[in-house]
Amino acid sequence: MGSRTTDTEPALGLWQIFLTFSKISLTSFGGGLSGWMMREFVQNKHWLTEREFLTGLALAQSFPGVNVVNLSIWVGYRLRGGAGALAGAFGMVVPAMFVAIGLAALFDRLARFPLAHVTLAGVAAAAIGLSLQMGLRAAQRAARSVLPAAVMAATFLAIFVFDFPLLPVVAVMAPISIAAAFYRLKNMGPGR
Numbered sequence: 001m002g003s004r005t006t007d008t009e010p011a012l013g014l015w016q017i018f019l020t021f022s023k024i025s026l027t028s029f030g031g032g033l034s035g036w037m038m039r040e041f042v043q044n045k046h047w048l049t050e051r052e053f054l055t056g057l058a059l060a061q062s063f064p065g066v067n068v069v070n071l072s073i074w075v076g077y078r079l080r081g082g083a084g085a086l087a088g089a090f091g092m093v094v095p096a097m098f099v100a101i102g103l104a105a106l107f108d109r110l111a112r113f114p115l116a117h118v119t120l121a122g123v124a125a126a127a128i129g130l131s132l133q134m135g136l137r138a139a140q141r142a143a144r145s146v147l148p149a150a151v152m153a154a155t156f157l158a159i160f161v162f163d164f165p166l167l168p169v170v171a172v173m174a175p176i177s178i179a180a181a182f183y184r185l186k187n188m189g190p191g192r
Contacts, residue, residue, distance in 0.1 A: 012047065012079050014087040020045070021072050021091025026099060032130035033068040034060075037075065038137075047079060054138050069093060147180040
């Protein structure tokens with residue numbers, strides 16, 4: 001299922017995909033891109049359902065590389081196949097790359113002024129808020145029964161409270177979570 005269009009629905013243009021990702025990459029400063037992507041593709045444009053987006057987010061985070069680039073590839077692929085994946089990735093990376101190069105050169109000149117650091121801290125706080133909103137939404141959807149909620153809580157405690165290394169925690173918790181999801185699907189069916 002590489003394309004989301006049907007016989008009666010016109011194909012989503014590659015230029016639309018590229019421009020939408022470009023807008024996201026150029027207007028989301030300091031992180032929080034996946035939250036911005038969810039807002040744009042699920043809530044504003046309705047190109048994906050929330051479930052589709054969160055599935056893609058989970059996949060993107062499990063692949064090597066930059067999560068938002070992985071997610072842009074996945075979203076683009078869902079919308080228009082391989083060409084959509086390229087449009088999504090290029091839209092996410094290329095415009096922001098040119099802006100980042102320009103801003104890095106500018107910041108090199110402005111770094112001695114305290115206002116530059118204060119401004120960046122404010123932008124980072126807003127980005128963290130956006131990421132938190134998306135994370136809470138994803139947690140609500142994932143924690144529909146006791147075992148997934150327990151896996152989330154145990155993972156959070158292990159990494160955040162007890163400061164265990166990420167990879168061993170994921171190596172233990174991911175198989176438990178996968179087994180629980182498989183058991184649920186096997187016994188209840190995928191729609192529940």
